[in-house]
Amino acid sequence: MQFFPFVLVFFAFANIVSCSVNPYQFLDEIDFAAIREDPNEVKVYIECINENKGCTPQYDQVKMFLPEVIKTCCEMCSEAQKKEIAVMQKFLLEKYPEQVLEILNRYDPDGDYRKICADKLRRKGIDLEKYLEEES
Template identity: 35%
Template sequence: MVSRNLMILCCLVVAVVAKPTYTDKYDNIDLEEFKENKRLLLAYVDCILDKGKCTAEGKALKDNLLDATETGCEKCTEKQKEGSYEMIEHLIKNEPEIWNELCAKYDPTGKWRKEYEEKAKAKGIKIPQKISTK
């Protein structure tokens, strides 16, 4: 009886402590393809900025992007966190106009932008000046 109750208690603790994560369905997308193919990158950017059509993957990204930004990616899988930082660093370094547009929409106060740019700077990535969108 004690071991059964202990097992039930352990299951409850695991259920309460386990944090929900975003689906890992798209965790194996090849990010190099996005970094090397500007047309593909722009299609996803247009989707998440409400400028174009969305694929299923783009819609999933768009649906979770604001929450992920506001929570510091706390529901992200480890693979998603790694991929997010990889793409953020790529955008900061190589596509500052896109980075600025995404920040304007998903981080208008600049709270998370500062954190991500500091992480990039610590890795030796030069942070371009914010480009005015006026």
């Protein structure tokens, strides 16, 4: 549920770069716990990321940076952001697996993220094995 970076999840959350600027600082302003607690907000979040519908300014920012976050396995995310993304990814994978697959196929059509980042995510309790098999 932390892919929101998906998710995520995530997908998802930025690390401090060498010049001490965090390009994903806006993620710190999003209350992901509140999103997880409200099924309607989860729907808005997923629709924004996957279908470009109903985006709030904050969700629009997430959507804009999501390809980079996915491509780099959230390499530039801060530790706190990585933890929050992991929680969100795990949540989404458990509660909304079909939508996660749609998001993965949209932002990672060749399955590169799933292959490269699967081990890192597995260590955080996020198993993408099912999604490695189902990539399209």
